[in-house]
Amino acid sequence: MFSTPTAVIIGVGPGLGMSMARRFGSEGFRVALVSRNDARHEGYLKDLAAQGIDATAHAADVTDRARLKSVVADVASDGDIELAYYGPAPAHHPIPLTEIDADTARSAFDWIWPAVDMVHDVLPAMLARGSGALLFAGGLSSVRPMPMLGHLALPSAALRNYAVTLHAALADRGVYAGTLTIGGLIERGDIHSMVTADPDRYGSPDGHTLDPDRLADTAWDMYRSRDRAEEVFDVFSG
Numbered sequence: 001m002f003s004t005p006t007a008v009i010i011g012v013g014p015g016l017g018m019s020m021a022r023r024f025g026s027e028g029f030r031v032a033l034v035s036r037n038d039a040r041h042e043g044y045l046k047d048l049a050a051q052g053i054d055a056t057a058h059a060a061d062v063t064d065r066a067r068l069k070s071v072v073a074d075v076a077s078d079g080d081i082e083l084a085y086y087g088p089a090p091a092h093h094p095i096p097l098t099e100i101d102a103d104t105a106r107s108a109f110d111w112i113w114p115a116v117d118m119v120h121d122v123l124p125a126m127l128a129r130g131s132g133a134l135l136f137a138g139g140l141s142s143v144r145p146m147p148m149l150g151h152l153a154l155p156s157a158a159l160r161n162y163a164v165t166l167h168a169a170l171a172d173r174g175v176y177a178g179t180l181t182i183g184g185l186i187e188r189g190d191i192h193s194m195v196t197a198d199p200d201r202y203g204s205p206d207g208h209t210l211d212p213d214r215l216a217d218t219a220w221d222m223y224r225s226r227d228r229a230e231e232v233f234d235v236f237s238g
Helices: 016-026 041-050 065-077 102-111 113-129 147-169 190-197 212-225
Strands: 006-010 030-035 055-059 081-086 132-139 175-183 230-234
Touching: 006 016, 006 065, 006 113, 016 030, 016 041, 016 212, 030 041, 030 065, 041 055, 055 065, 065 081, 065 113, 081 113, 102 113, 102 147, 113 132, 113 147, 113 175, 132 147, 132 212, 147 175, 147 230, 175 212, 212 230
Parallel strands: 006 030, 006 081, 030 055, 081 132, 132 175, 175 230
Antiparallel strands: none
16 A cells, blocks of 8 residues: 655754755655754644645654654654654754863764664664665764864764765665755754844854755755765855
8 A cells, every 4th residue: 555655854943944844745745843842833834734745743852762762653653754854953052172071072962862863763664665765964064174163063073974874884775865964054044043133243144044945955856866975065165
């Protein structure tokens, strides 16, 4: 029997997360939104429903292992998870690399372990079907020295390596893995809103923004073509 594929969007926000939901939903996916709290879920669901997209929303702090596992299991019980996307931003503020100790460095990796847990929870069923995709969103500090991001550069590099190595490990097993490496302010996102609300403090975002719909289009192309492990978006070069 034909089953509508599900796209789980973990760490959904008004920027890239919702663009991912709209893009995959427009291609016939059922969408499951996951974010830390449900304050904006009603608006998200209305947005998607207006576009004819079947969607559910779930509150889960990704660092709560038991809760994340329960949500993923609930979503999977309603249909095959074809896409699992991990896109939450780090919860920590940057601490200069010149000031950190090992405990501080380890704390930054709280952002990475939920990505590994997500893969652990969804990958067995994907491998059993010989179908599925794992997508991640990470930062430019994973490929370029960006001292202003301090200790957050460490998990960013780890997430990228995890994604591209998964891509190689799964290449002949029917499951795709890839990552969006993002250098720029994502329009409509929370950080973009903060920056544009106080340009005297943060400076002008002009020339430093990225359209989340474009990023989501690229993610869809990566999912469909499965011919590359990474796309880099860098508004700071040149």
